[in-house]
Amino acid sequence: MRVGIKCAVDGALVSDEECLRCRMNDCDRVDTDCGYAYEVLKGIMDSSGRSTAHTSATMLTNSCHRRVWLEQREDYYVDPKVMYPAYRGTMGHIMTEMYPQPGCFYEQRFETIITIDKKKIRITGALDKLNIDEHYIHDFKTKADAKLSRLKVAEESHTMQLNIYRWLVFNGWPQKRMIHKGLTYRKNVPSKIRVDSLKLFYQSMNGVKMFVPPIMDLQDVEEYVYDQARDLIGDIPPIPKDLDPFKSKLCLDWCAVRDYCIQYHLGF
Ligand code: SF4
Numbered sequence: 001m002r003v004g005i006k007c008a009v010d011g012a013l014v015s016d017e018e019c020l021r022c023r024m025n026d027c028d029r030v031d032t033d034c035g036y037a038y039e040v041l042k043g044i045m046d047s048s049g050r051s052t053a054h055t056s057a058t059m060l061t062n063s064c065h066r067r068v069w070l071e072q073r074e075d076y077y078v079d080p081k082v083m084y085p086a087y088r089g090t091m092g093h094i095m096t097e098m099y100p101q102p103g104c105f106y107e108q109r110f111e112t113i114i115t116i117d118k119k120k121i122r123i124t125g126a127l128d129k130l131n132i133d134e135h136y137i138h139d140f141k142t143k144a145d146a147k148l149s150r151l152k153v154a155e156e157s158h159t160m161q162l163n164i165y166r167w168l169v170f171n172g173w174p175q176k177r178m179i180h181k182g183l184t185y186r187k188n189v190p191s192k193i194r195v196d197s198l199k200l201f202y203q204s205m206n207g208v209k210m211f212v213p214p215i216m217d218l219q220d221v222e223e224y225v226y227d228q229a230r231d232l233i234g235d236i237p238p239i240p241k242d243l244d245p246f247k248s249k250l251c252l253d254w255c256a257v258r259d260y261c262i263q264y265h266l267g268f
Helices: 016-023 038-047 065-073 080-098 145-150 156-171 218-233 249-254 258-266
Strands: 002-006 076-078 105-116 119-131 136-142 178-180 183-185 197-203 208-211
Touching: 002 016, 016 038, 038 080, 065 218, 065 258, 076 080, 080 105, 080 119, 080 136, 105 156, 105 178, 105 218, 119 156, 119 218, 136 156, 156 197, 156 218, 249 258
Parallel strands: 002 076, 136 197
Antiparallel strands: 105 119, 119 136, 178 183, 197 208
């Protein structure tokens, strides 16, 4: 679980509270002007989920299950740079919610419980936008300009993520009760909401792109969910074939549990 911040200036490991005090100049350390405003740091901290009590669609589709596994079990600190993309995504979602389309639900978290080896696992997914009458789910992603201009099709993990949402609204239920046209969708009762189409809206500071991910068979999605979840509850997953904790940019620059990854690998 994330327990604090790795200072962007001197690498010190500090609690969120110490980090924020530093931003308010109530701090003994010198020259710690990281460039992050107090409001941004607070937003970054709030955007980084600390719960380890559930397994989200985002975790299931993460390209490194070893990282997810370690983040759920070890205490770690994160450089604000690593959390900034999630904060940027939250900004996009807040803007979207400010201008809602009538008849749609926004930011609803659905969940269901699956059982693997007698262990119950809560699978969750936070839907950006759901239209029950017109049977669709839309999702909003933010990207850097350069990445957006290179994007030709929806990212595979995002396609999978939306298909998991589609599976969740049929087999699962909203965490908070939802009422629509006299029907109440409540906890622990499968909502059986039918979704026939998915759309991914990518946004950068300078432009937008939209893709229509393919609809997958619900049975295939369920198998995928079980396979991925099984990976997260067993022993530590192996290092993915396309990653090297000593060389890969993703590991070196973006993984907050890299030290643990290496320790487990080397056996100390
Ligand atoms: S260092 Fe790389 S391989 Fe290891 S957990 Fe992090 S992302 Fe995965």
